[in-house]
Amino acid sequence: MLFEKYHYVVIAGPIGVGKTSLARLLSERFQSELMLENADANPFLPRFYKDAERYALPTQLSFLLQRASQVQELKRMESFGRAAVADFMLDKDLLFAKLNLSEEEYHLYRQIYDNLQPQTPRPDLVIYLQVPPEVLAERVRRRGVEYESTVTIEYLTRVADSYSEHFYHYEASPLLIVNSENLNYVDQSQDLELLIERVGQMRGGREFFNRAG
Numbered sequence: 001m002l003f004e005k006y007h008y009v010v011i012a013g014p015i016g017v018g019k020t021s022l023a024r025l026l027s028e029r030f031q032s033e034l035m036l037e038n039a040d041a042n043p044f045l046p047r048f049y050k051d052a053e054r055y056a057l058p059t060q061l062s063f064l065l066q067r068a069s070q071v072q073e074l075k076r077m078e079s080f081g082r083a084a085v086a087d088f089m090l091d092k093d094l095l096f097a098k099l100n101l102s103e104e105e106y107h108l109y110r111q112i113y114d115n116l117q118p119q120t121p122r123p124d125l126v127i128y129l130q131v132p133p134e135v136l137a138e139r140v141r142r143r144g145v146e147y148e149s150t151v152t153i154e155y156l157t158r159v160a161d162s163y164s165e166h167f168y169h170y171e172a173s174p175l176l177i178v179n180s181e182n183l184n185y186v187d188q189s190q191d192l193e194l195l196i197e198r199v200g201q202m203r204g205g206r207e208f209f210n211r212a213g
Contacts, residue, residue, distance in 0.1 A: 002030050002199055006124040006174075008078070009085045012092065012167075013129035014159040015151070016139040021186050022129070022195075023087040029196070033077050035070060035086035042066065046147030048100075052155075056100040060109055064093055064116065071120050078121045090120045091166065099162050123173040125199070130164075131181045133157040176202060179210040 002009070009026065011019040020036060027034035039045055044059040067090060077084050097109050131139075137153045167175065176199060185192040191211075198209045 002026065002196060005200070007083050008074075008121055008124050010089045010123040010126045010173075011085065011087050011129065012089050012126055012163070014136055014156065014163050015148075016136040016143070016156070017129040017131055018139070018180055018186070019087040019129060022127070023085050025185060025192055026085045026196075029192070030083065030085075032083040032085050035074060035084055035088070037063075037088040038066065049147050049150045052100060057105045057109065060093065060097050060101065061112065063096075064109075064113060067093060068116050074120055089123065089126065091170075095162050095166050096159075099158060125202075126170070126173050126175050127199070128163070128167050128175060128177045129180045130160075130177065131179070133160050135181055136160065171205070174202060174204075175206045177206070177208045179208075182211045 009032075011023045011026075013019050023034060023036065026032070042059060042062045044055050044062050048055040048059040067088075070088075071090070074084065074086070094110075094113070097106055097113075101109055133153055133156045136156045137151075140148050140151055140156070167177065178195065178198075183191045183195060185195060194211070195209070
């Protein structure tokens with residue numbers, strides 16, 4: 001079973017890729033703890049999508065403070081030996097900070113980040129979900145979150161490219177890179193089983209899963 005081999009699993013990828021849906025399904029399937037990023041609790045996020053230059057820094061700082069609290073919860077779960085699946089990883093905060101902040105803002109943000117030192121337990125497995133930017137745009141549109149209506153495909157492309165670059169160099173944990181364009185694990189149980197089976201077959205530190213359409 002997944003959580004006998006991997007005790008702490010992180011689902012990663014850009015907005016709209018399906019992180020939260022997969023995290024919920026795995027948590028339910030394996031009766032593990034579920035840790036979700038609560039974007040709606042960030043009061044600056046809707047304003048960021050309307051005026052990114054003005055609200056990028058408070059948006060990032062708000063997420064960082066939220067993450068510091070979540071880190072403590074993850075550490076508590078680890079101390080009690082409880083399996084967990086999360087739809088975020090701490091690395092994404094720095095990724096988005098580099099993407100959205102000016103040089104001066106990033107310098108300030110990094111000082112605050114280093115002072116907080118929000119060190120999470122190292123994931124036993126990272127599942128990195130990928131789809132083309134145009135698919136991301138369609139999925140964002142379909143989920144109908146009002147403040148996301150201004151998200152452009154150009155921004156989604158930049159986010160997707162940032163994730164690709166980050167995980168090209170990522171070596172901290174075993175990594176499964178999944179092209180999820182043709183996987184419908186929400187509505188098709190066999191697709192979820194296929195992905196779980198592929199995770200169980202992992203032997204190396206970096207592997208790929210691409211289901212042809």
